[in-house]
Amino acid sequence: GAVVSQHPSWVICKSGTSVKIECRSLDFQATTMFWYRQFPKQSLMLMATSNEGSKATYEQGVEKDKFLINHASLTLSTLTVTSAHPEDSSFYICSARASGVTGELFFGEGSRLTVL
Amino acid sequence: GNSVTQMEGPVTLSEEAFLTINCTYTATGYPSLFWYVQYPGEGLQLLLKATKADDKGSNKGFEATYRKETTSFHLEKGSVQVSDSAVYFCALDLNQGGKLIFGQGTELSVKP
Numbered sequence: 001g002a003v004v005s006q007h008p009s010w011v012i013c014k015s016g017t018s019v020k021i022e023c024r025s026l027d028f029q030a031t032t033m034f035w036y037r038q039f040p041k042q043s044l045m046l047m048a049t050s051n052e053g054s055k056a057t058y059e060q061g062v063e064k065d066k067f068l069i070n071h072a073s074l075t076l077s078t079l080t081v082t083s084a085h086p087e088d089s090s091f092y093i094c095s096a097r098a099s100g101v102t103g104e105l106f107f108g109e110g111s112r113l114t115v116l
Numbered sequence: 117g118n119s120v121t122q123m124e125g126p127v128t129l130s131e132e133a134f135l136t137i138n139c140t141y142t143a144t145g146y147p148s149l150f151w152y153v154q155y156p157g158e159g160l161q162l163l164l165k166a167t168k169a170d171d172k173g174s175n176k177g178f179e180a181t182y183r184k185e186t187t188s189f190h191l192e193k194g195s196v197q198v199s200d201s202a203v204y205f206c207a208l209d210l211n212q213g214g215k216l217i218f219g220q221g222t223e224l225s226v227k228p
Contacts, residue, residue, distance in 0.1 A: 004159065006159075032213070032214060034215060034216075036218075041221075042220055042221075043120075043218045043219055043221060044205070044218040045218075046215060046216070093159070093160070095160075095216075097214040104162075105162070105214045105216075107152075107160035107161070109157070109159040110159060
């Protein structure tokens with residue numbers, strides 16, 4: 001089946017630094033990718049919708065200057081957490097929607113960010 | 117607003133027991149409904165889905181029926197296995213665009 005890969009799967013950084021997380025669709029083209037955030041024992045909360053070649057659409061309450069999303073190609077979207085702080089520590093998950101009529105959705109394995 | 121509510125976990129069952137994980141939703145329109153499964157260390161995988169009222173989704177022995185009258189999409193399996201141990205997420209999609217609203221997840225642990 002189709003695979004979506006996230007990298008890194010685990011990252012630890014110091015407070016104030018920026019961290020980039022990549023989401024790649026390995027064997028299909030994805031015009032749309034979604035970024036979610038998951039706190040322990042809680043649901044996935046949609047952060048933003050990323051469309052190839054255009055600006056991301058952010059959900060209410062998500063700081064667009066804090067969480068920079070770039071969808072530069074049909075197989076890659078990146079999430080950059082700028083000036084990270086401990087409260088940004090979380091599990092970040094992307095999903096990619098395949099181009100075409102069926103538009104099936106596939107999820108990455110997630111990336112765990114710990115900010116010290 | 118639109119939301120999904122699942123029963124609290126963790127749920128612990130013995131092998132071959134019957135499983136029900138309740139899921140109810142609130143939506144302004146007519147959503148598609150999904151169950152996703154997340155095995156330890158892996159990403160979410162689609163387990164089954166239903167796109168309209170009275171549809172039944174099924175896969176790997178799991179079933180769920182889209183009940184519009186009770187706004188529910190309960191997940192069932194007649195005989196669970198140890199390999200079914202995972203976290204299960206109920207979700208809805210209002211406009212088929214892939215923008216999902218998830219429940220909080222229910223952890224299932226199946227003991228031999």
